[in-house]
Amino acid sequence: MKLVDKKLQAVWDNAECLHSAEALEKGVQHMAKGIRKQLHDQNPLLLCIMNGGLVTCGQLLPMLDFQLQLEYVNAASGPSGKQETRWPALSQISIEGRSVLLLDDIFDMGNSLHSLQEYCLEQGASKVLTGVLVEKKHSRAKKDINIDFHAVTVGDRFIFGAGLDYQGYLRNAPGIYAVAAKK
Incomplete structure (x- = not known):
């Protein structure tokens, strides 16, 4: 990938590919299979969490061959150390009695997903499931949230690509990459 910014180019040049685009596609297909099995007869509402969830949602939607609605929510964790979540855009579709x-x-860490789960349940959702492209394995994650569907897992590394950003860039990298450790 050719980048204009020299610092970004150095990050890209030194990054380690953890999961190729092909591996991600297989993982998303596996997610779709599980989602179809659990939600095919429930007319679910899919809430794409922007901006990062856009790529995963775009890959996943054509694989879900059943009735559903799609909406988005923009959630962002607050400053480091704070457990707040902001929702600049909330779904306009009623979720009462729906599977989400x-x-x-x-x-x-799970803060945003946990807050969104609680919000959906407070709004009357019958159940709230979670799907992510990448599940990061480490001990700091919230213990009271389960991920129902994921494509791939990674260790405790700073990653980018396939929707995940590095300082607002590199979301378009064609796989999951780890930023090289500082020497």
């Missing part, structure tokens, strides 16, 4: 699937790029 939250789709995001990554499960890292």
Whole structure:
């Protein structure tokens, strides 16, 4: 990938590919199979969590061959150390009595997903499931949230690509890449 910014180019040049585009596609297909099995007869509402969930949602939707609605929510964790979540855009579709699937790029700490799950349940959702492209495995994640569907897992590394950003860039990288450790 050719980048204009020299610092970004150095990040790209030194990054380690953890999951190729092909591996991600297989993982998303596996997610779709599980989602179809659980939600095919429930007319679910899929909530794409922007911006990171956009790529995963775009890959996943054509694989879901059943009745559903799609909406988006923009959620962002607050400043480091704070457990707040902001929702600049909330779904305009009623979720009362509905099965909801939250789709995001990554499960890292779990604060945003946990807050969105609670919000959906407070709004009367009958159940709330979670799907992420990447489940990050580490001990700091919230213990009271389960990920129902994921495409791939990674260790505790700073990653980018396939919707995940590095300082607002590199979401378009064709796989999941880890930023090289500083020497």
